[in-house]
Structure formats: C-alpha cells, structure tokens
Amino acid sequence: MLRLDTNKNKPDFSSTEIRDPLNRVHIDVSQQPKIRVRNLDFYYDENQTLKKINMDIYEKKVTAIIGPSGCGKSTFIRILNRMSDFAASSKVRGEISLERRDIFDPEFSPVELRKRVGMVFQKPNPFPKSIFENIAYGLRINGVKNSHEIEQRAVKSLKRAALYEEVKDRLKESALSLSGGQQQRLCIARCIAIEPEVILFDEPCASLDPISTAKIEELILELKKYYTIVIVTHNMQQALRVSDYTAFFLMGELIEFNETKKVFENPSDKRTEDYITGRFG
Amino acid sequence: MKMQAKSLRQYAAFLMVRAVFLFTSFILLLITGFLLLKGAKVLSFDFIFKMPENSMTAGGIFPAILGTFYLVVMSIIFSAIPGIACAIYLNEYGPKGWISTMIRTSINNLSGVPSIVFGLFGLAVFVKKLGFGVSILSGSLTLSIVILPVIISSTREALMAIPQSMREASMALGATKWETVWNIILPQATPSILTAIIIGIGRAAGETAPILFTAAVFYSKELPRSIFSEVMALPYHIYALVTEGTAPQSQIPIAYGASIVLLFLVIIISLSAIYIRQKHRSAYAKIGH
C-alpha cells in the first residue's frame, strides 16, 4: 500500500477542522478519542473507495459501522490495523492516529500496530492446530516465552471469550473440531490473549446461526468493559443491540456518525433514514 | 424420431470416446504387463543385491540401484532448498513486478528444456569447467536443475492452496511475514511439499539423458567411494545393456529385470506421492474455507 502523503510532518490534530455544515458527523470534542480519523481517502487501483472520512472512535465503547455491501465499511476497518497493506495497488491519503500517534508513521511498524489493534474476521479462521496452540501462537510471537504464563493467559482469554467451560477438557484437540460459533469465540480468545487495546470485528456473525450470533453479541457487550470495539455489520438490529456509536457508510462516504440511539431514532440524513427503514440495501 | 437419432448419435460418439480411452489404457497396461511378465522371471533377491558377473552377462544389478539412489539423494539435496525457497518467495513475498515475472518465465522455460540439453550443460560446466569429471557430483547437480522447476511448481501449488484467511489471521495477531510463513504456512503445506519432493525423486530416478555424459558408466568394478566417483545407474544400465551389450541372449533378460526394478521404484514413488496428496486433501476439506 502506498501512502500519498499530504502532510509530511506529524499531523496537528487539534487544528484539523471538519467541514460538515449539516452536522451529520457528530464528533464529541469533550472526549479524547482512542482512534482519530481525519480526511481519509482510499484508492483501490484507480477507484476511490473511501472519500474524506472523518470520525472518532472512543475508548471502551462499541462503534458500529453499517451500510450496504460495497459501501467501504470493511475497507475502512482494515485500514485501522493496516491489514489493507496487503491489497496490491492501493493508496491511502489522510490521517489516522491511535492515541495521538500517527499509524502510518514509518517508525510505527504495522506489526506493532496490529498487536494493539486486533481483528476478528468474517469467517472463523482458526489455525489447523490444537485449541490451546491457537492461542499460544499469538503469545509466542509477541515474545511470551514462559510456558506457565502462556497457559495462564490462554485460560484467562478463553474464559473471557466465554469458551473455557465448553473446551477445558479438550484443549489439545484440533480447533477445527469446534462448531462455527465456538471457532469464532476461539478467534476472539486468540485475539484478546495478546491484550490489544482495540478489537476490530469484521462482520463476525456473517456465517453463524442465530444462537451463536446471540452469544457473540453478548460477548461483545462484556468485552466492552476492557476494550475499544469497532464492529462492521450489515445487520442493523445487531448494531442497535451492541453499539454505542454508529457510522453509516454509503458508496465510500461517511454519511452519518453519531450516538447509536440518535442515528436510529432521529437520523439527520434522508439516506440514513432510508437505509435503516429498509428502503434499500 | 429426431430425438432418437440424436440420442443414437450421442451414444455412438461416446462409445467411440470410451473405446479409444480403453484402447489407450490397454496399450499402456500392455507395455507394463509385458515387461512385468518377462522381468518377473529374472527377479530374485540375488538379482537385486549382487554385483554383475562375467562381464555383465550374469549376476545382479546392485551397483546400478545403489548409483541411482546416490544420484537421487544428492540431486534432491541440491534442488529442494532453492526450489522451496523460490516457491515461498514467489507466493508469499514476490512483488508483482518484472523480476517475479522473469523468475516465473524462467521456471516455465526450464521445465520445457529437453533433458539432453541439461546433459550438455552439465558436461560443459560441471564435468569440464568446474572439473568435477564424470561423477556423482556432476550427475546429481545436472539432475537437480532438471527437477528444480518440478519442485518449485508443485510447492507453489501447495502454498496457493492455503486459504488467505490463515495469513490474515496470523498477521492480525501481530506476526511478521516470516513468522506467518514459518509457523502457519509451512506446517500446513508440509505434506504437499513432501509430495513435491517425492515427485522430484521419481523424475530424477528415471532420467537418463542428463546423466549420459555427466555421471553414468556401463560398468564399474567397484561401488562408488566418493561423490567424485563415476557410477552405474539403473536407467542408463537398461539402455546400455540393450544397445551396447555384446551377448544379447544373456543380457536382454537382465535388462528386463532392471526395467522391472526401475518401473517398480518409480511407481511406488508416484503412488506414495499420490497417496500423501489425497490424504492431505481430504484432511483439508475440513477447514472448508
């Protein structure tokens, strides 16, 4: 991924002004954001898939990203931990900071960033290793060598992911023997074992049945106590159930961003209203 | 009426295709069966484990089997590491630029170069220029170039079959590229890489032209002592027995026996490659990405 640098120096966030006459994008200036996104453009080949995105992601809150397919919501969260780097011939312009630190800073390695900003994917993707090894792997590559500590942290994260009781007797079995919902919770456990600050969920329930979905949602509400959470979802009910803030994306633009309640009950943009009432998408 | 003519036509055409297919299989089975029948007569424990006697008109073919073994092992040693590294680079690192394209094109062309041309290259470079002489070293270096593209392309296929989601999962945990390759990609690809190496072994064992001027001799009094010794090799032995032999009545049966041994070797090698791949594939289906 190439960065089109508009501002070679460290961005001065305080002065970044957001032009939003309709106040559709409501940024709470009283809060110090965990992640701050300013004037973010993203190009894939020659197509601009994200246009001038401005938003804040607040600490220990759940931010939902909604919008019809192809609106750029997945692209957006993949930039937040720079998984977008792997997309060939893509370009990014604008600023994103994690606790006031520019994530595109060459000194800030993507590897380090991803340790702090974890990700759970659309389809559960456990490694074809044992349940325990799935979690231990992340710890080992992040420098945890003591096997006792690895064990402790694995158990702790399994408990936190509400999976421990179901798998405690078969930690040595293959992760692939788990059900889809269990696999997804294992992926969450794997992610929180390395103690990230932010967890990105990319449509985590897209391939799950309703019961597993409910469990994951419950879990997200629980995890909010410890982590800042961003969740992409095409399920508006889910956004309403789990999130504190909601961002509505349409064709690469951020149409509306506000507290979830406000977005769903009293949207300030006609298009948001049309989408959440099911008129398109 | 029209329907009937149509289905008749289809029936006839498919019958013909089936007949040609059966004919093809029949011929190929005929060849192997013919050799098997003739060769089975001479096959014995002594035939495999004894030295040739009476200027190659009696005795066994042990030195040829051993020579082929040495050549194969050495050529795998030379080709496996660059082959696997090349596949990893192209599939996991390779920038999409011209250099990758050039590497890929070179591999494709290398795999199409006639084996006798490799033999000439080995003669000019390993035997003469580097002065290794006609030896196991020269022969196995030459063979390693022959099987390099085989190993690269089979390994690449194995790497490509690993779902992208595995790479993403690892990178999202903060793993570097190499950590991902080493801990996640390679363990999953191991059975397929093994298959790639086995296919290479099969190829190296059966090739004759590359070792004609680089390693093989018709007869050597003793077993090879070092990598600079010339060797007898199974495929070359068959060729030499039927074309250079002086006593066809007693040497042709030996050639049958040697053919059977070579055929068995290659078939067992190929079968094990196919077996590992099939088993691995069904294990893979479980991941279901």
Add this chain to the structure above:
Amino acid sequence: MKGKGEKFREKLIEYILFALSLSAIIFLAGIVLTLLKEAAPAFRDTGFLNMIVSKDWYPTYEPPDFGMLPLIAGSFMVTAIALMVSVPLGLCSAVYISELAGKKEKILLKPFIELLSSIPSVVYGFWGIVFLAPAIQRHFDLSSGYCALTAGIVLGIMSSPIIASLSEDALNCVPRSFKEASFAMGADRLETLINVTIPAAASGIITSIILGTGRIIGETMVVLMLSGGAAIITLSPMEPVRPMTSAIAAEMGEAAFQTPHYHSLFAIAIILFIITFILNMAAEKLAGKYRLKLGSHR
C-alpha cells in the same frame, strides 16, 4: 518487543529467499550462455544458416560435414508421427475422464494417468526394442524395425498421458454454469460437449498439445534407441532417421572435447533449445489467455 533486530531479520530472510529464487534465472541464463559459448566455433566455421540448411551430416568424415537439416527433418518426422498417435489418444482419454467417467472412476483414473506419465522413457524405449521394433519389422517386411515409425509410435504412446492429463485439467476448468446453460436450452451431452465445453477449453487443450510437442521433440532415449540413427532426409516413415536429440546423445560420447564435432553438437542443442523455448512461450501466452477468458473459477 518487536524492534530493530526483528526488522533486520525479516529483511535478511526476504533477501535470502530472493537470492535463492534467482537460481531459476541463473540456471536458464547459464544454459543459454554455455550453449552459445560452446556452439560459437561451429557457427563461426560453417555459418548459422549454412549449418541449418546443409543436407550432409558426416561428422566423422575427413573433412567432416555438419549440415543439420537431416537431423531437424528427422526430429520433425518423428514428432509428427508421435502427435498423430498421442493427440487422439490423449484427447479422447481426457474427454472420457472429465466428461463421461463416473465420480468413483474419476477418482481412480486421474492418479492412474499421472502414474503412467511418470514411467521413465528408457523403459518405453526398451519395450520398443524388444516388442514393437520386431513386430513392425515383421509386419512391413523391413530389413530393420528401427525407423521413424517405431520411434514415433512409442513416443506417441508415451506422451498421451501427458496430453490427457493437461487437457483434462482444461476441460475440468470449464465452469459448470456454462454446461448447465447449454443443458437448460435442451442440448444433450454430446452437443454440450462439442459446442460449449470443448470450445471453452480450447486454448487449454491447445496448450496441452503444444507442451506435449515440446516434450516429444526434446525426448532423447526413445529416439536414441528406436529411430535407427541414419542421418538422411526421407519422407518414408519406414526409413531410419536421426533426430537431433539422438544425434547429440549418440555422438557426444565419441566427440573429443573442443573439436568441431563437439561444437556442432552444442549447435544442435541450440536449435533444440530455440524450438522448445518458442513452444513454451506460446504455451504460456495461451495459458494466460485461457485464465483470462474463464475468469477466476479456480
């Protein structure tokens, strides 16, 4: 923590892998340069064109003649015969395996074909000597069974599994939706095969034939053992011929190092290399087109 050391290690590994992957380019370049260097004296003495069009190959006469035309003609003759055998056999087998065989049959047949294509050529050559050559000699009442026909037939049989396997891959690549669309319009299996499946797989099939041709031209042992070895230009398949590969294999053992004969054998290798290079590039181009046409169905 991940620091400078780690970054260094990552870069180092990438460079090592890159360096090792250059081996493919180095070997190919090495082969080209070696052939050119060793063949240069021959071309200098006789002239490139002169060498190719001249009709006499008498390398051991005094003075020797190094005309490659009979050798090239021999290669083409044998290859043409081999293709006449392997294309129909290979394609029919491919169609059978991919379109007609049952599911279980298919699972057995694919490895079977692969197994057959791994049989060493020297074994085929041996079979030709002990079985086919005597049979052809008897049947056509020839003075010798070693001729273009024998070598061609054995080569054809030998390469049919390769063509079958590659063509089968191409046929398999045709998306099921193409066939379903045809069935939905009331076409039967034969019509679907002829009008939809085969045309869709055409460039893949042609690629397999091109690659098969490259294999046949470059094959050494079978022609060395069966073609008879006479460097003459003939149109009769019953005559012995001396294809390029067999000339190299048979004569290099006797040609003294760095003599005109030695250099001319490298000159033949260059011609061989050029032919297979062109065939390979053509196959690669076609294969690229093929993938483009059917999209990313694999």
